[in-house]
Amino acid sequence: MNNQYAPISAMVGSQGNLISQALQWNPTRPLRDDQGNLTFINTSTRNPLASIDAFKDRSVTNTMVVNLAPYYKFTDDLEYRFIYSVMRQTGNREGIYRAGIIDPANGLNDEQAFISNNGETNQQMTHTLSYNKQVSDDWNINAVAGYEYLDYNFNNNISFGRGFNYVGLDYFDYMQYSTPATREIASYRSPTNQLQSLFVRGGFNYLSRYLFTATARRDGSTKFGANNKYAIFPSVAIAWNIAEEAFLKGNSHINQLKLRLGWGKTGNQEFPSGASLNRLVFGNRSISQANYGNPDLKWETSATINAGIDFSILNNRLYGSIDYFNKKTTDALFEQTLAQPAPAGRVWVNLDGEVVNKGVEIALTGTIVKSQDWTWDLTGNVTFLKNSVSGLVGYYETGALRGQGFSGVLGQRMVNGQPLNVWYLAIHEGIDPQTGMSMYRGADGSISSANDPAINKFYNNSPNPTTLLGISTNVTYKKFTVGANMNGAMGHYLFNNTAATTLGLSNLSLRNIGSSFFNTGVKESISNSAAPSTRYLEKGDYLKMANLTLSYRVGNIGNTLKNFNVSLTGQNLFIITQYTGFDPEVNTDGATNGIPSLGIEYLPYPPARTILLGVNFSL
């Protein structure tokens, strides 16, 4: 796989990235002058075409996967199966930065290049023994026992140098010409990272009406301290096929009715290897302690209860299911601040509190029309969910917001009694007609431009959706088929960081502004500073046409081409939303101190609308 990278990272300073440079470019100024050269303003107002020319960044990734899965049947009931799989992936990335295009006065003799390689080897091995027997006419029992082993390995290296000047060649092909004092090299190999588990599952089926399954697995990981490498995760589930009971069998209205109940625990060990040990890392002729070890680190556990009903009525023309779930996560793995003096100031611990995710999921599928030539079916599913966190000591800040005037700004918190990543922002109450400055709500309830948004902040809404929606439908007429898939989410709020710091009125008179700031009812002052406030917090409700496909089944052509199918597909065709940014399905990385963020938009590359024409056949 070959990749070309463009300068569209969100981790940029005041110069912005390609997206912000394109948004801010004065549209009346030509991008190229009469001779065809790129227009140059200065190093902080960059020509987006110059950014594209200045960065050359490409990579090649090779992946090889090997899978073996032989099995042997001892008897009709007993089977042994062995699975072995290995994935090996290597990547090589090279890049150049032409500083002379961005900064002709200083950069012409200080251009940069890097080469980096990484490799990953993941292995999995599983042995299972399964037993499946119809003991009598009424009873069927099944059991599985198994052992599983996983191994992950990662390594990388990078070399970097600067001091090049452009002679028409790629600098990464002659790195030895770089100035020796500017060279940097680094390499890394991950510590051992293995998982080992033993598991058993057993269950019975009585009269095909009463089903019971129980499993237990004992998982161990290298990442945890000596005391807590292993943990046991059980689960239990029962199901009652009510439609098979005497009182419902043969019922004309209810074709299928099944009740399901289950409880289970799973574990999580996704944190960097080495966190449970005192770890020292190498730097430039230096050794430093990277973290305190925590030998008490143990598995994060999530316990889920779920109850559901599956049904089918009207001669199997309408079927669906309703599920309730409640997932409670305890001993959450978290990077907690540490009393100074300390290396790095944080340490991985298991939190005392818990995170609860609960909700209801409803899915329905119906065949609306079924005749000789026409078929139309419609499937919809909706999930209502809610999450909350408790047991945290104090609050944790995350959600890095960026741009000019937003250095070091954090907009979200993890705190008790609020949903995860709750927004913590000032409340914007409009522009003051007298002064043109923003007015904010104070803690005392007053509304004035004298209220400082930095010290009057409140918990406002959350970036977590409360409702998730999916709709898909298929219409068939003879040989034509139209299929559509839509998805949506509601109840969440997104922070439009792009509008806040890249498109504001203070851009005048060198840069372009966003249309929502132009010709407003109340005139805003150009010295009005942007602040992290609800002015840029927008509802993210949307419904998107994810794909729409028209296809025509030609059939067999001659004797060679069988099942010939022509299809026209559109992806990301339209979206129904009030969100003013590029696309509400956005999540720019604003993680801070290891805590992830959610729902920030900052200079993302806009998602593409794709039209595909395809043919499908077999020989």
Add this chain to the structure above:
Amino acid sequence: MKSKYLLYTLLMGSVAAGTFSCTKLNEEFKGELGEGNANIDPAGLLVTAYTSLNTPYQQEQRWVMQEVSTDAAIAPTRGGDWDDNGMHRAIHLHTWNADNGYMNSTFVSLGTAIYNATNVLKYSPSAQQAAEARFIRALAMFDMVDLYGVVPVREGAALEDFRIAPEVLQPQAAIDYMVKDLNEILNSLPLNGPTAAYVANRNAAKVLLMKIYLNKGAF
């Protein structure tokens, strides 16, 4: 035919099982070092102690705390830029609270410098290496007392186990600690004219002692 398959499968399974299965799940470092390693060179740890002074002694940390909190400097907004959620304004007007970025990051970086300097002493350094490390620690402690009025120190059990809270020294105790440290290392530091500009020497220790005595009344 059936026995051939059985043989083949069992052979593959046992070969693979013999190579990989039933590990002790020991975590081994490949590009890093664990604490028990006997090869840890205190010279490398001393380089870290010196470079950890880069972070706090910068515009964005100690300088802002010292100068912007007085009338010697202000950080005005320039239109839409430099408002930064009131971070600079709070320092100038003395309205900071617990989530002010400067307060937090300067404290953490001075604390990290103190930790990295103390860490050198755990790995059998030479007399001069130990003296340089203790100088770095005294320097960071001086600025910690100057800015925050107290200094947390990890020694003994608190240095090994993060769950034990460090001891917080009040100003007089901190002054006594620093003065004792500096006086003990005077003879182990190079006299003057070191080989590298950043290496602590006897004059540096004397100047730091002077600063402590001059500021004693204000702490």
